[in-house]
Structures are given as structure tokens and as C-alpha cells.
Amino acid sequence: MRALPGGTLTLMFTDVEGSTRALEQLGAEAYGAALEEHRRHVREAIAGDGVEVDTQGDAFFVVFESAAAAVEAALRIQAATRRSPIKARIGLHTGTPARNGDGYIGQDVHLAARIAAAGHGGQILMSRATHDASAAPGVDLGEHRVKDFTQPVWIFQAGGSRFPPIRTISNTNLPRPASNVIGRERELAELRELVPRNRIVTLLGPGGSGKTRLAIEAATDLVSNFKNGVFWVDLTPVTDPALVPDTIASALGATGNLADFLAAREVLLLLDNFEQVVAAAPAVADLVEGSPRLAVIVTSRERLRVRGEHAYPVGPLNDQPAAHLFAERSGMEIDDDIRAICRDLDGLPLAIELAAARTSTLSPKQLRQRLGDRLDFLRGGRDASDRQRTLRATLEWSFDLLSEEEKRVFARLSVFRGGCTPEAAETVTGADIDLLGSLADKSLMRREGERLKMLETLREFGAERLEEIGEVELLRGRHAQSFVTLTASSTTNGLVWHYTPEWMRICAQELDNFRAALEWCDANASFEDLRVLTMALSTYWLQVGAQMEAERWFTRVLSLLPDDSPRRADILAIYGEFPRYSGEPERALEIKKQAIAASADNRGLYLAVLADLASLSAATGDARAATEWAEKAVAERTLEGSPIGIGHALVGRGEAAIARGDIPEAERAFREAYETSRAAQDDIQALETGSMLAEAMRRNGNELEAAALFRELGREGAEWGSLPTVVSGLLGAAHSLAAAEPETAAQMVAIASEMMATTSARPYWVIAGLEQVRAEIERNLGPTLAEEEIANARFRDPLEVL
Secondary structure, eight states: OOOOOOSSEEEEEEEETTHHHHHHHHOHHHHHHHHHHHHHHHHHHHTTTEEEEEEETTEEEEEESOHHHHHHHHHHHHHHTTTSSSOEEEEEEEEOOEEETTEEESHHHHHHHHHHHTSOTTOEEEEHHHHHHHTOOOEEEEEEBOTTOSSOEEEEEESSOOOOOOOOBOSBOOOOOSSOOOSOHHHHHHHHHHHHHOSEEEEEOOTTSOHHHHHHHHHHHTGGGOTTOEEEEEOTTOOOGGGHHHHHHHHHTOOSOHHHHHHTOOEEEEEEOOGGGGGGHHHHHHHHHHOTTEEEEEEESSOOOOTTEEEEEOOOOOHHHHHHHHHHHHTOOOOHHHHHHHHHTTTOHHHHHHHHHGGGTSOHHHHHHHGGGHHHHOBOOTTSOGGGSBHHHHHHHHHHTSOHHHHHHHHHHTTOSSOBOHHHHHHHHOOOHHHHHHHHHTTSSEEETTEEEOOHHHHHHHHHHHHHTTOHHHHHHHHHHHHHHHGGGGBSSSSOBOOOHHHHHHHHHTHHHHHHHHHHHHHTTOHHHHHHHHHHHHHHHHHHTOHHHHHHHHHHHHHHSOTTOTHHHHHHHHHTHHHHHTTOHHHHHHHHHHHHHHHTTOHHHHHHHHHHHHHHHHHTTOHHHHHHHHHHHHHHHHHHTOHHHHHHHHHHHHHHHHHHTOHHHHHHHHHHHHHHHHHTTOHHHHHHHHHHHHHHHHHTTOHHHHHHHHHHHHHHHHHHTOHHHHHHHHHHHHHHHTTTOHHHHHHHHHHHHHHHHHSOOOOHHHHTTHHHHHHHHHHHHOHHHHHHHHHHHTTOOGGGTO
16 A cells, blocks of 8 residues: 655545445345445546545545546546446545544545535535646536535536535524534434434433534434424523423524424424423424424433434443544544543543643643542633533533432432442432432433443532532441342352352442442441451452452451451451462461361361362472371261362362372362262352363373363353453463464463453462463464464453463
């Protein structure tokens, strides 16, 4: 591909008109062939003079250093495709676009695209700049308004063919925003389809979500669909619902009866900021029913709830579009700080634009540091409306429209972090489902699956209101107790916590709420609740490798317990699992010894820790102690008769055999333990035991069978959310495949290493051989190729190689 030129350039955009209709008429096969022929004609026509910048579907973006060459290429495309069943509209504009990576940005690019969009299939349109620079003959089509440009554009047509009037803005009072819309392509496409089919479309969203800007853009796109025009009606200053019809009539210039005026006309109305006059909704519905060619787009923070309404939620921007919006408004390149700012601001377009305006004095890194005061810190320019002068003013506008009861519940909901279930919301706030639904209808929270969520910006505003009404401690206490109660679903006997996918899902969803509950229990000396929460979260922390968080709370609980407390043994037994899974068997062994010393009258705990002592003694190289602990555990568990306990004890026997160098005995013990665990439906122990069985199989020379088992367990661990099992599966399979499939092995090592860098998941039964695996891969692939495979695999999904 030729290097992209700079300086004064002529930009060409081509786009096939009516591609969906052509596909339906021709059928997929014929349309595909016609499209390939069309692309060939375009590329032949631009060859030599044009540089192809981008191709998307049936559209091309090409630049030329000569305006005359650009016009000639467009004419060649027109001639070559004259008999084709699909035809392109072509737009040309000459300017000085800015280079941006492997493309161009700037107003000149947008103008060329807008000119192309105004044409018809087979038509070539050009700006005055291209017409004058090329000296090409053309048909003067006059001045036209195009989207996103405040000044009219003089447009010419190249060639003498006759076409219908071009599609530009006319017969409308729509505002002409100085900036273009970023990241709403999907929504605009959907609204272009929805509005002609649904005569009342309500755009719903919280303050700052960009409803008005999106509605104006969608309405602009639909101007050519409405013969009698598209009209914007700003209801911001209107507080009396009875005045809405008069305000509409004033915007239309209607005299006499409004219903009679609209009955004979094909009109689209954009009723903006309807939330404070929502009582006028029935009057709007009556107008629509009495005017067969009237359509209405409404922007509101709550639904109109009238017949014929189609509610269209306008959510925050996703990560990438949000970052593009910030970059466009600030003129900066996207980086990690900008992405983080957009996430901190919930993807709200208003907040992002206000933040981008601050980059004239602050770097993105400095801006991030100040976002803790986002509600007051983010201020608009002099041209911002009063209610959008600051982010706080926008939120206060919505809050002031609530009833007193709604205000109280909204404030109370701020105690939840990361959302909640409807049941939890009812329990903690005292609201019924209808009141919660009312807040959702007003865009102050939203339903995602089976959970209710509030944007963090709204939650912060609600927390301030909760402080004002003096209910912070009351509600935080209720909130904490509700999550202590939730842990009851995870216990079998008050000591042993289930490890199930359902509990892992609950912990992942409610993690921020659990953290808030832990903090409150600690701050309010609610020790028993703190202990219960810590123990209940232990399985989640263990399986996601959250070593530091677990250490913090276990050491805090232990520090609050007297040395002679019978509770210490339970807590120490679970606490010792963390260094065991993070590759510190010596420390784990010491903690487990403390647990068994404190177990006294707790026989169940004593038996469980016996097998752990065998495993950890083996991991530290003490084969004799490992064997003694293991055989004692097997004997005691056999007398007890518990299959789960026997399986656990057999793991200790297998690890003791590994320490003695008796690999066949280890494989036998692990296999029996694995089969026992599966039969007892103790799936989490089966995952760990299976990994040890696979490792013994590998050491016994059955590499391919071992690799298959490691992969199977790794996939199962991914389903359970068990990172140590995934890491074990990746590293074990890599070790088994290092000779047979070194490329795959290298990819597995790369992904496992990346996971270990971000979590504490380092299973000691496979981590010890990591350097050996890397060395073998390098021997089989060579250092350069091995490094390439590892580099290419970083950050990939483990399931791609398992």
C-alpha cells in the first residue's frame, strides 16, 4: 500500500445506494458477484492517482493529490458501473485533512462524507473547493445545508445526467450543532428504522446521556422523509403541561387550531426535555391519532405511557466510543488515562465532553486525580444551558422532579455498590417494587438481567442526598446485615463453605457490596458478622487468586480473636489455603500446624488438616513427615467412612509418594482420590486432584494422556471460575506437549504467565517446573520463534488453547 500523502488533498467517498434493496432483489449470490465486480471497477478507476485509505463493506475512502485526477477517477467509476445493478454515489471535497495513524481526521473528512451521502446512486457530487481546483465542468446545484456544518455548502454535480433533488437539510428549524455525534452509529441506524414505523418514539435516559444530541441527529437524517418538514420544540422553559400545544404551534408557525394544521401535513416533531411536562403526554397522543402523517420523537427521563409509544433507552457510551468522543473533543490521542476517565464518568457523553474541555489546563493524568469531585469539577462553557452548566446541575434537574418518597428511596439505593437484586433493594430501602420501577422509568437506575444498577455518577449524587437526610449509618447497617444474611446460602454447618458455580457467580456480582459490608462490620466492631463474611468469601478469593484482599481480612479477624478462642482453628485452616495456592508451601504448612494445634475438640477440622499437612510437608521436601501424616489421615478417614474425607486423605498419600520419588504409587493414589471425589460429587476437590493425577501421569511418561486430562480440567476450571485450576491446566498441558506441540505449549505458557502476573494463582504442584518447560520449548522451537509465539499469545482467552 502506498504511503498516505499530506497537504492539500481531494477526498473521495463512495457508497452503494440501496444495498439492502439490491440484495433482496438479486439474491445473495448474484449480489455478491455484482459487488465484487463493483469493487474491481472502483480499484481500477483509482489506480495510479488515488490512495485507498479505508474500505468498509461496499464503501471506499480514497485520497488524491490532484483534484482533476479525483474527478476523472469518479467519472471512470460512473462509466464502468453504468450497466451494473448496483450503483455508487460519490462525494468529493478538497481540503487539508490531518493525518491520524493509518487514516485522516478533521472537518474536511466529515464534509466529503456528507456530500457523498447527499447524492443518489450513479451521481457524483463535489464541493466548490473541488470544482474550482479541478476546473471540471459541472452542474451548479446551489448552496445546501448538510449535517454537522453550520454554514451552507455549495455543491456541484460532475457529469450531465439528471437525478432527483439531492438529500440535504431543508424545511426545518433543527439546531445545527457545531460538533458531530461520536459512537452512536448503531442507535442512529435503529432510529432511522423505528421512527417511520412507530409514530411516537421516546428516547429515555438519565441527564447527560446525550438524548437530545442523538435525537437531533436522527431527526436530521429523516428530513427528506417528511415533505412538510422536521421541527424541534424545546420544552426546557415550559413547566405548565397545558402550554405544550401552544409551544408546538409556535415552533411550527401554525395559526388556528393545531390539530387541523397538522392533520393535512407530513411532519416530524422533536419534543425535547419532556420530563417536567409529562402530564401533557395524552395531548400529544391525541395529536398523533388525529394526524395520520405526524410522527413524534420525544426526549425524556421517563416514559410518556401513552398508546402507541415506543420507548428507546439511550444508555452510556461503551468504552471505545467514549474514548473516541474524549479524543475528538480534546484533540488528544487515546491512552490508558483517557480510557480510565471515560470509565470513571460512566460513559456519560455530557460528563466526557465537560472533562475533555478541561484538558486545556490539565493533562489526562491530572484530570483523573481530580475526578473525585466530579459533580462540581466538571463545568461547561458559556454556551451551556443552566441545567448543563455543571454535572451536578444536570442531576439536580432530574432529582427535583421526583416525589418526596422517590427522593428518599433514590438516596437509600446509593448504599449499594455495583447494583443489587430487586429483593435486596426492597429489603434495604423499604421500597416496594412499584416505587423501584418508578425510579427505573425515570432513568435513575436500570435493569440489567436480574439486577438493578445505578450509574456511579448517580450513586455519588444519591450518597450526598443520603447524608443530607441523616440516614447513612442506618442504611449502611441494613445493607451490611443483608449481605451477612446472604452468606447463609453458602454454608453447610457454619464452618465449611460450598464451592459452587452459583456461589462464585453471587460473589462476583456482589463483590463491591460484600466489600462495603466488610468495611462497615469492621468499623462498627461487628466482629461475628465480620468473621462470617470473611469465611464465606474465602472460596471466591481463593479461586480468583485474590491473595492480598484475603490476607487483609483474615489477619484482621485473627487479630480480634483471643489466642485461646476455639474459632481460631477454623479460621487458620482456611487462611492456610491462600499461601498453599500462591506457591508458598512453607508458610502454608506453618499456618496449618497452628490450625491443628488449635483444633482441640474439633475432630472434623483435625482430620481435614491432617491431609493438608501431608501435602504441604511433601511440597517442602519432607518425605518422611509427609508419609506419616498421609497414612494417619487415610487410616482416620477410613474409620470415619466419609468418601470426601477419604479422597482428601488419598491426595496426601499421593503427594507423599511424589516426595519419595515413587511416581507409580503417586499415580495410583491420585487416581483413586480423583475417582472417589467424582463419585462423591466433590467437584472442586476433583479439579485439584485431577491436576495432580495428570502431573503424575506425565512424570510416568504418559504425556499425551496427561495433556488431555490437563486440558479437560482447565476447561472445567474456567467454567467454575477457578483460576488456579486454569493455570494448572495450562502449565501442565504445556509441560506435556513441549516436545510434541511446542508452538501450542509456548502459547499456553504465555497465557498462564499473564494470569499469574495479575493474580496469586500459582499452584505449587506445577509451578516448580515452569522454567524447565520454557527451556524445553526453546530447545524445540529456537529462542526467536519461542519468543514470537509467547508474545503473540499474551492476553488471549485460555479456552482458545485448552
